[in-house]
Amino acid sequence: MSLGQFLILGADLPFGETIALSACVGELLLLTAAALGLLGVIGVGAKERRILAGLHYDADGKPKVFTLSYGTEMVTLHPGKDWIKTDEYKWVTRGLIEPPQSFHVLPTGAVEINGEKITLTDPEAISKLEHEINKTHVPAPVHRPAALAARPTATAHGALSRAQGKVHFHVKLDSLGHLAIECTRGSEQIETGLRGLQNLIVNGLMLKPDALHVDALQRAVEIDGVRFECTEAGAKQLEEVLNARYAPTVGAEHESPIEIKENPAAATGFDIRFVTVKAGARIEIKGHLNQERLDILQDPAKCDLLQPGIMLRLSAPNLLIRRRRPDGGEEHLPELPDIQYRRVTALQLEQLLNHPLIRRASGSASLQAAVEELEPPAELVELRVVRNPQDPLLLWLECLTTRAGEPGSKALTHHNIAD
Structure with missing residues (x-):
């Protein structure tokens, strides 16, 4: 309703009804203004919360390093920086962004973030880096074996595996925060890192998966499409999966x-x-x-x-x-x-x-x-050449040994003589 239509309508109405109509329209205008103000606050807030990426150039105009900024706060991504050193303004703690799943600055200045490698010479490097740093990560579904709903404790699982003649795995975090795998077969115990999984497969201590990929920095391992991070939860999940699906049975060999x-x-x-x-x-x-x-x-x-x-x-x-x-x-x-x-x-x-x-x-x-049942080998005492009682034209060998019993008889051939 336009202002002119409102005035015309108000002129035709009695005084009391005109006041009531004015109050309704005023309330509607206030609600509209409040809604627009809320949308403006949300829009501005979303814009202010965004981390911006940039580039620093050298004297020749070539890109040197990436930068990340939020308002007046800026960090430079020098080679070798990890996320703990990069987040010096505590953007994650302040709730501005989520921590990246992986982050590392390579010696070339390129950035590895969330499994993506972004180089300085990439024409879309800035937009890619902004997208990855502001990404909201959806928790990946954890694939668990079907029989893990009522799983026993680690100690009970190890005793059960040994009773069934199976190899038992125990996974923990070492002093560097990497996954360490303890493999026990009977009285034999071996401890190795993620890079030693292939040796366990070669030595028959682990069943070979269809796909095995270890992160270059040993931050995670992916087995048959399931990723296990270097965390306490990841170590527990990896131990359960190894014992459930990849523990071989110790055979008679x-x-x-x-x-x-x-x-x-x-x-x-x-x-x-x-x-x-x-x-x-x-x-x-x-x-x-x-x-x-x-x-x-x-x-x-x-x-x-x-x-x-x-x-x-x-x-x-x-x-x-x-x-x-x-x-x-x-x-x-x-x-x-x-x-x-x-x-x-x-x-x-x-x-x-x-x-x-x-x-x-x-x-x-x-x-x-x-x-x-192994007896000492019979020693040859005497070798005789005799005629075969059934056919006097044939010559036979009689071998007398240290063992009691009838002497062994063989045909006189060069093969038997060699034996």
Whole structure:
């Protein structure tokens, strides 16, 4: 209603009704003014709360560093600055902006913020930096395994994992604020950082995820699309996910820490593999079965797999097993004879080296029974050439050995003679 229409309407109305109409219109005008004033305050406030970005140039007119400003408050983003040093005016504490998810000024002057890299030469550098510094971050959904609703405590989870024969993970923050992963398999315990996750996968202590990405500054790790920050909450979430989805079950192969495989290329015909833990690091020794690797295996300063005083020596074609006496001498082990390694299989030799009298904490009755079945190799006493009773035209070999019983008979061929 225009002012002219209001005057005409007021002239036609009685005096009392004119006053009432005037009061209504006045109230409407006051409400409109208040609404416009509120919108103005909100608009001005939003504008004043915005952090502005800028550039400083050198004498040649080239961009040198970024700047951030709020009114008369200005900070310069020199290389090496993190967010704590940058926010010297406490913009986050004052509620002007939210803290960036990540922030670092590179030596080139470029800024890494919220996972985005903004260079000085980018034509849209200022607008990009303003957008990122004023961004409102929506909390990312935390992906949790379905069975974590009624999860046990960390201690109960570790006991349950060990009872099920699974590797157990414990994640914590180290003194630098980085994520540290403790991996326990039986009595073996290893501690590593985020960059050591790949080694855990290679050594069979962690199931391989489809995607694994570690932040260059170790501020976070992303596993199969789920990001875990270097915070107490992130450490707890990572521990739960590792134990629920990436903890392998310790199989039967770990019952024999000393593994023997056949390899015709080796001088002894076998390869050896064993793992030891020193200073928290898991060290794998593998290669041809030779005296050098046996020396590592029986050296208590380098490996703790063998019983104290056990000595293993290769004296072709035998593997000699001795125990060191307190006086410095050596003695045989009556329960374990010397073995001709060219006449045993890889499985038999592996069982022998994992015998409870040789390896620490073996405790496997099956291994002991298997090794007890190993008999000393038969020594050849006499070799005779005789005629075959069924066919006198054929010559046969009779081999008399130290074992009792009928002599073995074979056809007289160059293959049998070589054997």
